[in-house]
Amino acid sequence: MALNRRDFLKIAAAGVGAAGAADTAKALQRGPKPMPPEALGMLYDSTLCIGCKACVAACKEANDMPPEHTGQAEAIWDTPVELSGKTLNVIKVYQDGDMEQKDREVNGYAFVKRHCLHCVDPSCVSVCPVSAMTKDPLTGIVEHHADRCIGCRYCVEGCPFAVPKFEYNEAFGQIQKCQFCSHLQAKGQIPACCDVCPTGASLFGKVSDLSEEARRRLAGQAGERYVFTRGELGGDRPPHEAKLADYIKDIYGEKQLGGVQVLYLSAVPFEKLGLPTNVPEYSYAAIAEGIQHTLYKWMIAPAVLLVGLLYVVRRNLGRRGEAGNESGADQSSDRGQS
Amino acid sequence: MSAHEPVGGRLLTKPFMVFAVLAMIGFAILAARFFFGLGAVTNLNDGYTWGIWIVIDIMIGTAFGCAGYSVALLVYLLNRGEYHPLVRPALLAGLFGYTLGGMAAVIDLGRYWQIYTLFMPWYAQFNSIMLEVAWCVTAYTIVLWIEFTPTFLERFGLKNLRQKLSKVLFIFIAVGILLPTMHQSSLGTMLVALGYQVSPLWQTQWIGLLFLVSAILMGYAIVPFEGILASMGLRRPVEGELIARLSRIMFVVLAGYLIIRFADLIARGALGLAFAGDLDAVMFWVENLLFVVPLLLLVQAGNRSSPRMIFIAAISLLLAGSVYRINAYLVGYHPAGGGWHYFPSVPEMLVTVGIFSLEVVAYLVFVKKLPVLHRA
Ligand code: SF4
Ligand code: SF4
Ligand code: SF4
Numbered sequence: 195m196a197l198n199r200r201d202f203l204k205i206a207a208a209g210v211g212a213a214g215a216a217d218t219a220k221a222l223q224r225g226p227k228p229m230p231p232e233a234l235g236m237l238y239d240s241t242l243c244i245g246c247k248a249c250v251a252a253c254k255e256a257n258d259m260p261p262e263h264t265g266q267a268e269a270i271w272d273t274p275v276e277l278s279g280k281t282l283n284v285i286k287v288y289q290d291g292d293m294e295q296k297d298r299e300v301n302g303y304a305f306v307k308r309h310c311l312h313c314v315d316p317s318c319v320s321v322c323p324v325s326a327m328t329k330d331p332l333t334g335i336v337e338h339h340a341d342r343c344i345g346c347r348y349c350v351e352g353c354p355f356a357v358p359k360f361e362y363n364e365a366f367g368q369i370q371k372c373q374f375c376s377h378l379q380a381k382g383q384i385p386a387c388c389d390v391c392p393t394g395a396s397l398f399g400k401v402s403d404l405s406e407e408a409r410r411r412l413a414g415q416a417g418e419r420y421v422f423t424r425g426e427l428g429g430d431r432p433p434h435e436a437k438l439a440d441y442i443k444d445i446y447g448e449k450q451l452g453g454v455q456v457l458y459l460s461a462v463p464f465e466k467l468g469l470p471t472n473v474p475e476y477s478y479a480a481i482a483e484g485i486q487h488t489l490y491k492w493m494i495a496p497a498v499l500l501v502g503l504l505y506v507v508r509r510n511l512g513r514r515g516e517a518g519n520e521s522g523a524d525q526s527s528d529r530g531q532s
Numbered sequence: 533m534s535a536h537e538p539v540g541g542r543l544l545t546k547p548f549m550v551f552a553v554l555a556m557i558g559f560a561i562l563a564a565r566f567f568f569g570l571g572a573v574t575n576l577n578d579g580y581t582w583g584i585w586i587v588i589d590i591m592i593g594t595a596f597g598c599a600g601y602s603v604a605l606l607v608y609l610l611n612r613g614e615y616h617p618l619v620r621p622a623l624l625a626g627l628f629g630y631t632l633g634g635m636a637a638v639i640d641l642g643r644y645w646q647i648y649t650l651f652m653p654w655y656a657q658f659n660s661i662m663l664e665v666a667w668c669v670t671a672y673t674i675v676l677w678i679e680f681t682p683t684f685l686e687r688f689g690l691k692n693l694r695q696k697l698s699k700v701l702f703i704f705i706a707v708g709i710l711l712p713t714m715h716q717s718s719l720g721t722m723l724v725a726l727g728y729q730v731s732p733l734w735q736t737q738w739i740g741l742l743f744l745v746s747a748i749l750m751g752y753a754i755v756p757f758e759g760i761l762a763s764m765g766l767r768r769p770v771e772g773e774l775i776a777r778l779s780r781i782m783f784v785v786l787a788g789y790l791i792i793r794f795a796d797l798i799a800r801g802a803l804g805l806a807f808a809g810d811l812d813a814v815m816f817w818v819e820n821l822l823f824v825v826p827l828l829l830l831v832q833a834g835n836r837s838s839p840r841m842i843f844i845a846a847i848s849l850l851l852a853g854s855v856y857r858i859n860a861y862l863v864g865y866h867p868a869g870g871g872w873h874y875f876p877s878v879p880e881m882l883v884t885v886g887i888f889s890l891e892v893v894a895y896l897v898f899v900k901k902l903p904v905l906h907r908a
Binding site for chain 2: 222276277278279317319320321322323324325326340341342343344345346347348350351352353354355356359360361362363364365366367368369451468470472473478479481482483485486490496499500503504506507508510511
């Protein structure tokens with residue numbers, strides 16, 4: 195039985211269909227999600243951050259998280275270097291050359307704060323099978339609920355910012371991630387990191403106000419005096435005055451991956467701070483859901499397929515005279531037919 | 533009267549004992565996982581949270597388990613009744629592939645004691661591809677056991693029940709074709725949400741189709757693989773004629789797979805990465821050469837009637853599909869933030885070996901004691 199030309203043409207046609215893949219990409223995508231109406235968030239200004247890690251300590255205390263000893267096991271103080279099952283918020287540093295000057299790309303250094311960015315279209319919420327990740331429809335805060343989580347860790351794989359972490363060394367571990375101190379907010383307080391930040395590098399507020407504030411900073415001249423708010427935008431804490439840095443003229447997080455509610459300002463390129471920049475302006479959740487919704491809308495396609503299968507299978511069984519006598523053929527007469 | 537019969541013979545042979553011991557070692561190690569957490573046994577870390585228990589035990593295990601699905605496609609959908617003697621052994625491969633894949637999933641779940649939430653409709657999150665996979669795989673495992681039930685009923689002489697079941701069996705056969713079509717593609721589509729973390733050599737919106745077609749291929753490859761091994765190990769005649777015909781079908785599907793795979797790479801402009809000279813590129817070529825070898829072997833009509841050549845082609849295909857899955861989820865996956873490495877720990881590997889050994893042990897028990905293989 196040699197393969198003939200017709201077979202090959204059939205296969206080739208299938209291949210051409212796949213080549214059209216690029217065009218269908220957009221068609222398969224579901225639309226973007228809007229910013230929630232009363233979205234709360236944070237503005238982290240890397241140029242204001244002095245790396246004091248008061249926010250890291252405050253986070254541990256507010257959320258009752260254990261200290262972490264990285265490197266020297268003897269260390270008696272908390273030394274997290276990355277987010278983990280014990281650490282919801284961490285300060286990292288970018289360094290280059292002799293690190294002579296802060297906020298400079300070459301021979302300089304800069305700080306960056308890592309925690310959940312409370313995405314507008316969060317992958318973690320989209321991938322979780324049991325609704326253990328939720329996004330508040332009003333404030334947009336993304337919360338994890340351990341009481342129903344099965345620990346599949348799809349959220350860990352799916353988060354584009356590597357935020358959710360699992361407790362691997364516990365018999366009954368759970369997922370840990372920044373919940374934006376929702377328990378403090380319920381009492382009328384602000385997230386612990388913003389509360390203790392001495393410079394206003396971590397600033398709490400409504401996302402719309404925060405992005406206006408960010409724009410004001412970008413509009414100013416580098417070196418100009420500027421009054422920086424501390425704690426909460428619009429709050430009544432004493433501000434402090436400092437020089438505006440030589441910012442990268444862009445706000446990270448307004449567009450990337452469908453937008454996030456924690457915005458970043460920096461004087462070194464965002465990718466140096468470990469923020470993914472080579473990414474689309476839509477969330478990957480929009481593509482994944484788009485494909486699934488196209489295939490499984492109202493379960494119509496599977497239902498139609500099933501009806502077709504029922505019909506064909508039944509007919510084929512009947513044809514061979516074995517209707518109702520199936521799975522592994524009892525008649526030896528079924529050999530040699532086609 | 534059945535056209536199938538138990539192979540019979542002694543059960544406690546040497547290979548049987550070896551695999552049984554391996555299975556026991558694997559399960560002894562698992563105790564540590566339950567007492568001290570996943571980290572005590574595996575090398576999973578904050579970057580690579582899915583390891584070989586997910587990629588090998590579940591993804592590759594169930595793809596091997598597609599034998600039942602692939603043969604059902606032929607026999608019941610394309611009405612190629614001549615392949616019928618292959619149905620039961622293929623179903624058996626599916627039965628174990630899926631049952632043990634499901635078991636591995638529970639072992640790997642970080643919070644397995646809450647697994648019931650997966651099946652509580654009020655917790656269901658319908659955008660989650662994981663949810664669809666979980667439901668489909670569970671349902672299909674049940675369907676496989678039902679499809680296999682006639683074998684038990686025959687063995688224990690329950691004629692009446694056997695006949696009643698026969699009347700509705702076509703429903704389970706149809707569902708048994710639908711479900712793998714859904715979840716084998718979804719196992720691939722699950723990767724889409726990982727976005728930029730997966731190299732463009734594997735990240736594509738068509739990955740669902742590629743996972744499905746490669747799973748069908750692996751399903752076909754299992755049939756001659758298992759058949760020829762059984763004929764050597766259990767001294768059974770090879771279903772030579774059938775396997776030769778099957779290999780032609782394998783060839784056609786394989787050619788289709790490779791055309792889609794490369795057309796997609798070219799259309800997305802991602803093929804350049806295959807020449808980057810890094811580990812991704814090397815593994816990409818290993819994977820695709822393993823796909824091309826069986827293509828070259830099976831293109832020659834002569835080889836398609838040589839059990840030896842078909843056996844080699846089948847092994848190459850099984851490896852190819854396995855490497856494809858490992859590449860997509862582990863090698864080509866570069867977790868956000870960077871700086872993470874993963875290579876499975878020895879205990880982690882022993883658990884995987886244990887699970888596969890349990891599969892072999894169960895296979896031997898079943899074919900020796902139940903009417904699975906076609907009468908010689
Ligand atoms: S940063 Fe990660 S964990 Fe936080 S909302 Fe976005 S996807 Fe979820
Ligand atoms: S680990 Fe928990 S929260 Fe994360 S996706 Fe799985 S069930 Fe959801
Ligand atoms: S408290 Fe403020 S200044 Fe100190 S490390 Fe945190 S963000 Fe930076």
